[in-house]
Amino acid sequence: MYAQMVKSEATQEDPEKLAAFQARIDAGEKIEPKDWMPEGYRKTLIRQIGQHAHSEIVGQLPEGNWITRAPTLERKAILLAKVQDEAGHGLYLYCAAETLGVSRDELTEMLLDGRMKYSSIFNYPTLNWADMGAVGWLVDGAAIMNQVPLQRTSFGPYSRAMIRVCKEESFHQRQGYDAIRKMAEGTPAQKKMAQDALNRMLYPSLMMFGPSDKDSVHSEQSMRWKIKMNTNDELRQKFVDQTVPQAEFLGLTIPDPKLKWNEERGHYDFSEPDWNEFHDVIRGNGPCNTDRLAARNKAWEDGRWVRDAMLAHARKKAARKIAAE
Numbered sequence: 001m002y003a004q005m006v007k008s009e010a011t012q013e014d015p016e017k018l019a020a021f022q023a024r025i026d027a028g029e030k031i032e033p034k035d036w037m038p039e040g041y042r043k044t045l046i047r048q049i050g051q052h053a054h055s056e057i058v059g060q061l062p063e064g065n066w067i068t069r070a071p072t073l074e075r076k077a078i079l080l081a082k083v084q085d086e087a088g089h090g091l092y093l094y095c096a097a098e099t100l101g102v103s104r105d106e107l108t109e110m111l112l113d114g115r116m117k118y119s120s121i122f123n124y125p126t127l128n129w130a131d132m133g134a135v136g137w138l139v140d141g142a143a144i145m146n147q148v149p150l151q152r153t154s155f156g157p158y159s160r161a162m163i164r165v166c167k168e169e170s171f172h173q174r175q176g177y178d179a180i181r182k183m184a185e186g187t188p189a190q191k192k193m194a195q196d197a198l199n200r201m202l203y204p205s206l207m208m209f210g211p212s213d214k215d216s217v218h219s220e221q222s223m224r225w226k227i228k229m230n231t232n233d234e235l236r237q238k239f240v241d242q243t244v245p246q247a248e249f250l251g252l253t254i255p256d257p258k259l260k261w262n263e264e265r266g267h268y269d270f271s272e273p274d275w276n277e278f279h280d281v282i283r284g285n286g287p288c289n290t291d292r293l294a295a296r297n298k299a300w301e302d303g304r305w306v307r308d309a310m311l312a313h314a315r316k317k318a319a320r321k322i323a324a325e
């Protein structure tokens with residue numbers, strides 16, 4: 001429906017303006033907030049950037065859950081810094097979305113009442129310390145795989161936000177790999193925990209790339225506009241190809257009996273994710289959807305007095321300034 005709406009808006013827009021806009025995109029120019037843009041382009045960006053920002057914010061919850069239980073002071077400090085970085089990523093992205101004419105409060109309200117999505121991965125629980133390693137290694141690994149090409153996305157503020165996010169995210173991925181490596185090289189019980197975390201996290205991480213290309217609603221138009229630089233399946237394949245040798249180095253087994261190097265394709269063959277599970281999770285029925293939204297709603301309500309106080313202060317300050325003039 002959304003894709004149809006974007007298309008029908010495009011047909012009502014001035015064809016000359018649309019052609020000139022597409023020519024700028026094709027020439028690799030960046031589109032800036034004050035430039036003319038098709039309404040569908042603006043809406044698609046608000047959806048994707050907003051969803052991405054929400055993912056960063058909700059994504060703090062599964063890891064935040066382990067800060068007080070980190071096994072050493074060093075791991076605690078690293079995890080704390082990482083979770084704070086995710087909050088920062090959310091803010092860069094909300095700022096980029098705001099340049100398109102939507103406020104952060106509006107976006108937040110759409111997240112809280114379920115009108116906007118966030119990444120499916122954050123609806124899975126983090127059960128033990130090995131999961132912290134797996135999140136950094138696999139979840140941040142999948143996120144970077146998606147975000148590195150987005151540094152070249154056509155919308156200037158989004159592209160610039162991605163450049164900063166990717167710098168920090170590569171540290172996140174490495175800290176995760178280091179944490180899981182310690183477990184994989186530890187006692188048999190620790191190695192078992194690392195394998196179990198990989199078993200549970202791999203497929204939800206593969207789902208982060210979105211539905212298969214044949215079912216992706218937005219890919220075609222978004223790629224034409226360079227809002228997306230690759231298809232979902234291209235990035236998923238790249239991620240599998242990168243992850244297999246990393247798992248081998250750890251002495252862990254990829255939980256897929258069909259995994260096999262395909263000489264002809266020059267890629268690994270692997271089993272498709274369970275798309276029923278994926279759709280179920282994005283419809284709100286994953287293991288943690290209710291908890292995640294309840295936590296974000298509570299944080300929003302708990303922070304209301306701070307927002308009210310700051311607004312009251314800003315209004316008083318403005319009134320004093322006017323009175324003094």
Ligand code: BYC
Binds near residue numbers: 051143208222
């Ligand atoms: N989860 O047409 P498609 C992080 C939805 S956070 C939920 O292929 P599109 C981190 C999609 O929205 C990293 N929903 O869509 C943070 C659409 O539904 P609507 C987050 C999904 O947009 C903290 C429908 O399915 N990264 O790194 O062309 C701690 C059809 O899909 C998902 C980003 O957000 C999903 N996995 O492509 C640690 C990257 N997949 O909106 C780490 C930016 C699809 O029509 N986003 N849907 O109702 C993108 O690159 C694209 O939006 C996607 C999907 C590749 C995700």
